[in-house]
Amino acid sequence: MTRTTDKVALNEWQAVGTVEEIISGKRRNTRLLGQDIIVEMDGEIPRMFENNANGGIGTEHPAQALYGHIWTTLGTPVKAPLDMPEFKEDGRRLVVCGALTVRASALRIVENFLDMAHFPYVHTGILGEEPITAVNDYKIEIREPEDEVWATECSFFQPQAAASADDGQVSQYMYRVSSPFVTVLYKTCPVVEGAWDLVGIFVQPKDEAECDVHTFMLVLDETSTMSDLVHFQQEIFLQDRSILENQIPPGLPLDPMDEIAIKADGSSMLYRRWLRNKGLTFGTHRGDGSSQAA
Amino acid sequence: MMQLYDYVLSGSCYKVRLFLSVIGQDYEKVPVDYYPGGEHKTPTFLQINPLGQIPVLVDDDLILRDAQAILVYLAGRYDANRSWYPEDPRLQGEIAMWLSFASNEIMNSSAARLHDMLFYDFDIDKVRAAAHAAFRVLDDHLTDREIMGKQWIVGNHPTIADIACFPYVALSGDGGISLDDYHAVRRWISRVKQIPGFVVMPGIHHN
Structure with a gap:
């Protein structure tokens, strides 16, 4: 194109x-x-x-x-x-996980990143595990003047929340979407009490339905090797890839009529509404058939 | 403890992880930063495998490269029943034939995946066509086997031939290669997933 x-x-x-x-x-x-x-x-x-x-x-x-x-x-x-002041904090390690190509809309990739409901099914044994599949209530908001989507007070039981985690933990999460293509999550650090680890994706939309996804972690973890950390994140990301590539329609539907409102999808609904209000069309599903992602 | 130099997204490493799980053999993973780090091309790693490839298995003083070679060794050494690599010379010949197929023709599917996912510079149309040609051969073989009442590539039960061929067939979607036309292959994939001890990798699901 x-x-x-x-x-x-x-x-x-x-x-x-x-x-x-x-x-x-x-x-x-x-x-x-x-x-x-x-x-x-x-x-x-x-x-x-x-x-x-x-x-x-x-x-x-x-x-x-x-x-x-x-x-x-x-x-x-x-x-x-986006501004991430944590990058200036002492003791943090930046792990650049490398780009991976996904044949999917950037918006689908960001929306999947925000979704906790799929953890036990797709990231079994790592980010979730049956039978603990319920997504607890959380808060969503648009933050001004930054114009960012935030989901806060999220929590989920995770068998192996991070490369540094020995046991399961209830992870606290905050999600932040700073542009249609950039999202970061803040997650309970298993090593330092009260601290957050950051995991983010910078999605590079090449075409409407093909992206390179640049993933990073910014963690407080002195013991894991760089290979441990990269493998941990790549494993999770690749578990999503084949699912993302098979979503129908390929573009993200923004029409309010397409929303099936269930509570766990609050962040997804707010993200879609935020995109709609911006007037974004790239990577969306247009019912009129105009240059849809395919 | 036996060590496996491993990359989580590698289908070749997964051949070994899958087999070790199936035979219930403990081992230690040594993660190699294959991408983006390119650790398999570093001088330190080249001392372990001068070809700069993974997986590598280290067991006492034995250092083995090549997933197929590793499967032969593990099946001979640690499978007390010798069911995965039987001692019958005829079966061994057939298994060797399919191990070679797994490390040659089927690797076109790996090339397509590396191209589509990790930016490798392959002629994508060419490698996809070659992968399809390989899958056609495998599908015809498995169809013939089913007509004879057989479920596996060789013999009457699963062998390392099945383990070696499985990963890059099952991962073909990652490289934009559909298995829709290969019905016998798809039934065989379902059977492999039922083998006790079966484990997944990213891109391969339980069902």
Whole structure:
């Protein structure tokens, strides 16, 4: 496909690669919102160019390095990438888990990330386990002026909540959606009482139904090896992948008539409503059949 | 304790994890940061396997690379009944044939998966077509076996041939390869999932 005309999508900052991968001299040829792009480092400075159909280098767009990733935009962002002050805290380890391609809408991927109800069935023995399948009540809100979706006071029993967890625990969760394509969860740290571990996904929508998903963890864990941590997160993410790739319709339906209201889906309903109010169309299911994700 | 150099998303490592679970053999996993770390290409790892591939099994002073070789060793050494790798030379020949098929033709499905998921530079149309050709061979074989009243690739019960062929057939959807046309293969996948001790990996579900 060609570059989308959806201004809402174009005007967001998007992660398009990891600093570590690109700084080592590997130019990344990839795609963003239907536009082929090149991401590279000029010394310490990240740069992004359009990659023209004839193989020539086209217009340059803004780029910045943040949270271990290169961020860029094809439009004029109305707000900066999310602020995560935890990145400045001592003792935390940033685990960049690498990009993985998923043939699904970015919005489906974010919505799945927010969903606790699937833990016992898809992430059996790790994030949940039958027969404990009920999702407890939690709170949802739109936070202003940040314009972010938050779900707080979430809790779930987890057999192995983190790479560092020896036993099951009732994990407390907070979910935060800072852009249609960026979401972070804050989760009870099994090692340090009262602290949160962060797990987030920066979804790079390449086309309406294909994404690269950049995953990170920011954890208080001095004992697990980097391989332990990466395997833990990749295992969970790949358990979702085949399910995400088979969702019907591929685009996320935003029509209120499509919502089946059950309480556990509160964060999903708020996320969809928030997207609808923004007027986002990229990666959505349009009943009129106009360039649906497929 | 026996050690398996392992990557959680690798279907080849899963061959070994699955078999160790089925025969109930304890082992220790050594996680290798295959992606994004590329640890299997580091000098330290190349000392363990100069080919820079996983899995690798270390048992006392024995270091074995190649999932098929590891299955042969584990079945010979730790399966007291010798049912997974029988001593009958004819069966051994047939098993070797399918182990080779698992490490050659079926690996086109792995290539498609690496392309679609982890950005490997393969000719995707070519590897998908080659995977389909391999699945056609397997489906024809399993259909013939069913006509003879047999459920498994070789012999009268599951062998390491089934274990070796299973992962990248079952993971084919990850590489955009549908199994819709391979009915006997799909029935065989269901049977493998019923083997006592069966375990899943990301992308392979219990049902």
